[in-house]
Amino acid sequence: MKNLMMMALVLAPTTAFAHASLETKTAPANSAYEAAIRIGHGCDGQPTLEVRVELPDGFTDAAPVAKDGWEASLAETASGVREIVWQGGSLPADAKETFAITGRLGDLPAGSALAFPTRQVCADAQIAWVERAAPGVDPHSLDRPAPVLTIADTGAVVGAAHAGDLAIERAWVRGVPPGAPVAGGYLTIVNSGTAPDRLLGGSTDFAGAVEVHEMAMTNGMMTMAPLPEGLPLPPGETVTLSPGGYHLMFLELSAPPKPGDTVTVTLDFAEAGPVEVTMPVSQFGAGAFPGGDGAGGHGHGEGDAHGTSHGSSH
Structure with missing residues (x-):
């Protein structure tokens, strides 16, 4: 019984896994980078019909990776924020999927953070993964954290x-x-x-x-x-x-x-x-x-x- 309980704890899903997140969370400056954002669930049981990702300063030459069943475009909001928008598809509420953007990272200092605020739009609701942790605040404490890339010290990245x-x-x-x-x-x-x-x-x-x-x-x-x-x-x-x-x-x-x-x-x-x-x-x-x-x-x-x-x- 104890082993079964331990297995259940290991296998049980947690809300942390449901967050929108980057598959590669660190990368060096002055390099090509693919921002692959993992979407973990829909809006309160509704399928996701649109995905919008804001592009941070320091990430240039952005282009969406083609995705079957979806149309992607580069747009600009009224406030001048650049974003990639995927429309025309439908991601079931219980499905996980990756939406990717290729681009280049500029001459950014090691340790700096680039946020990719992401919004899932459903028929009657939306989820905005846009919160950013203040200095000294654990990002895991946020309800809707934005996916964040950390610029790595090239010499410190083992295996990359x-x-x-x-x-x-x-x-x-x-x-x-x-x-x-x-x-x-x-x-x-x-x-x-x-x-x-x-x-x-x-x-x-x-x-x-x-x-x-x-x-x-x-x-x-x-x-x-x-x-x-x-x-x-x-x-x-x-x-x-x-x-x-x-x-x-x-x-x-x-x-x-x-x-x-x-x-x-x-x-x-x-x-x-x-x-x-x-x-x-x-x-x-x-x-x-x-x-x-x-x-x-x-x-x-x-x-x-x-x-x-x-x-x-x-």
């Missing part, structure tokens, strides 16, 4: 980096036992630009080579093979390297990455060039970014040589 229109997020390395010859690395890459790019590989002090690999099921056996031409990064899309799929393969390890450490890896892109990123090292067999809100679970073989076969000649 920017290069032009490419944003690297949640980059990490899976820890391996002493003596292991290879290790796997994972990350998410957002290409918010209009031109394609490719992840070619990289370099690091603890490995002789860093390649991009793909896992696939061949004749009933999970195999891994390098991508000689690199991994395509189409414009306007997000590409994820995760256990069981695309991943970085660190070969010829000179010092296997240890859980709890951080390592520096230089990623090579065909257009953006070399990009340095600091990656945290997870526990053995981990399946998600060690900082954590990704899905947990165990890995699928990259770097631990269990039940896999490599299709390359290293």
